[in-house]
Amino acid sequence: MSAGLFTPLQIGSITIPNRVGMSALTRDRATDTVPNDIMLKYYLQRAEGGSGLIVSEGVLVTRQGTEWQEAPGLWDQTHVDAWKKITDAVHGAGSKIYAQLWHLGRVSHPDAPQQKKAGVPVYGPSAISARGGKFRFIEGGPGYVTPTAIPDPKTLIALYKQAAVNAKAAGFDGVELHGANGYLVHQFLDSTSNQRTDEYGGSIPNRARFALEAIAALQEVYGPDVAIKLSPNGGYNDMGMPVDETIATFGYLLEELEKLPTPLSYIAITRYNPFLDVEFDGKKRATQFDTLGELGKYVKRAKLFFNSGLQPAEAEELISTGKVQGVFFGMNWLAHPDLAKRIQAGKPLDNQPDFMHLYGSQVTDPAVGYTDYPAAT
Template identity: 45%
Template sequence: MSSISTTSVRFPNLAKPTKLGALSLRNRTIMASMARNRAVPASFPSDAMATFYAQRAGPSGAGLVLTDATMVSPQGTEWGTSPGLWTEEHAKAWKKVTDAVHQQGGLIMVQLYHVGRCGHPDMPIHKLSGQPLWAPSAIAARGGQFRDLPGEPGYPTPTPIPDPTVILDEFTHAAKMAILAGFDGVELHCANGYLVDQFLSDTANFRTDKWGGSVENRVRFGLEAVRRLIEVWGADRVGAKVSPAGGYNDSYHTTPESRVETYKTFITELDALNLAYIQIAGYNAWGDPKHGGVPQGYPHDMIETYGPLIKKSKLIVNQDYDGESAEKVVKEGKAEAVVFARNYIANPDYYKRIEEGIPLNASHMETWYPTGTNLGVGYTDYPFAPEVLA
């Protein structure tokens, strides 16, 4: 449990231990999945990643750590140094990370995903797959900028996936590799305009088979992917992340009504699987591309709209929370725990800092993604509170 006394903290409800399925968290702060592009050599977790996650999993850090979004195959990649988990060699590299976290007494789950139309067939890792760029339908996302490729191209038009069960098989395999890697559970990335989200969308999915058309068909792929993870791990060690507000990666629906109906159906069906948790991410104005000056997302109250649908799984929430707002949502019983993103980039001991009122480190966006060989800059070099106070 936490080394910080629950009787002397600013936010006692965040300090209370809790359970998400089979996982016992020592506090109710969770570090979000954040792409940091430190998998060097390409797709293999680096030593710097082991240090980074261990720093944030210690007694002064998060009750649960979620990894970078992790590819289930080379075909489903977006950037050259995103981590993967499709071979036993990947699992061995990840084992260094999970061992480091467990040595700190922490918990770590891997977030699995496939980018679908958000990838590019000219990316070197993608070429290893020998496959075209796959998505539900031949509809390109607008925008994009592949900085690793000459000319920094945008999103190309994908090829419709002939048989989606091929990718479901990849999720099954990645889940098995996650056991070898020593993770405490797995989360399915159903958010942010990536493959599962593309199947959910009535503007990205024009299929006429059982994987498209009606709401019931469009939610099928995501539900089947979650079931694949459950078959390997059991429902009490599986989570799912959704972003009903959309916007990121050209994620949108024809109407707000279509969006809400789709996600109400999807979340209801996810909850019926009795997952460890369902993570609902709110509207991200910073990540909404605003095509033509018009935002693509649909801001609405995530907890009010979808919270009552979650009866068997635990609800965790993610939307620019700070200590005060997180304490309030947990105290009121609206969420079991709160997911924090950018504040955990610059503050490995973010939990300790908000509980004890210690000033936060400033986050330097220019170092979020490495441009050289020193992977620790802006990653593992942020000071802990005692260094700052000294």
């Protein structure tokens, strides 16, 4: 088994040793937005566990009032220096690592300490609040608020570009634009959160403009070593359009990405995941359809990665039949620091995720549910 999964693959300017990727996983263990030693241990464990490509947890491109108050950043030299220790360790273990660049857009909160420090409003494409949310560390546990419509989206694109400059200085092999899960890029794409009347709203080409300009800015820094993650089914963070509009919107975006003079290193598409769906007024929010079947056909020059709830046998079949070139695992990497080695050796995936200590805000000892999962014997 696993001849396909354990075949090297060129993405951009680098070759990864296998196709068992580790997707971005918010774990909330940073120290006041700065990566620390426990994070280094976490990433090193998974590099030593055989991951061909690690994508970092979402890395904030600027100070924001996220629900995950110990999320890491990448906007100043302190962050660069801290991440450099992690990328050096990952490279020393024979793996590669991308930084996932993350702006929350409308799902920050103005009363969060980091947002107050930033001294700027919570921005979104339009002044439309997402339903839901829960900021447990703010008195009363408030939900999402109505954002301030971004006056000039190019100012936020500049933040992504500077984060890419910092990522390169920190030793990351590339960057992945977080275009999924109801965060800023996704908010621009979705007509339920973007009702602008300027060149960034209205038509599908206008709603796709922010993503395309952000990618262009990242490529000015990283050339071919730029990727994007998309979650067309939506659901999470109150996202989702009708099926026909969803397919047309993401199909257009993928077509335009394929026209870039320099191809993206990879495009990661996620399928529907009930774990990330939400319910409002008795109805599930996500738009369910065959994501790979409807959208995978648009990806020809970039490598196509697929994820969300994959198990090894299914991943092997997708790669061996040529439907995708690589896969990302999430929860399985969370609970199995040696996941790739287990798959290759045919060992069981028998660690259970510790959901009670998934995020740093839920623990007094950051190692619990983070670096204390046993490797296979």
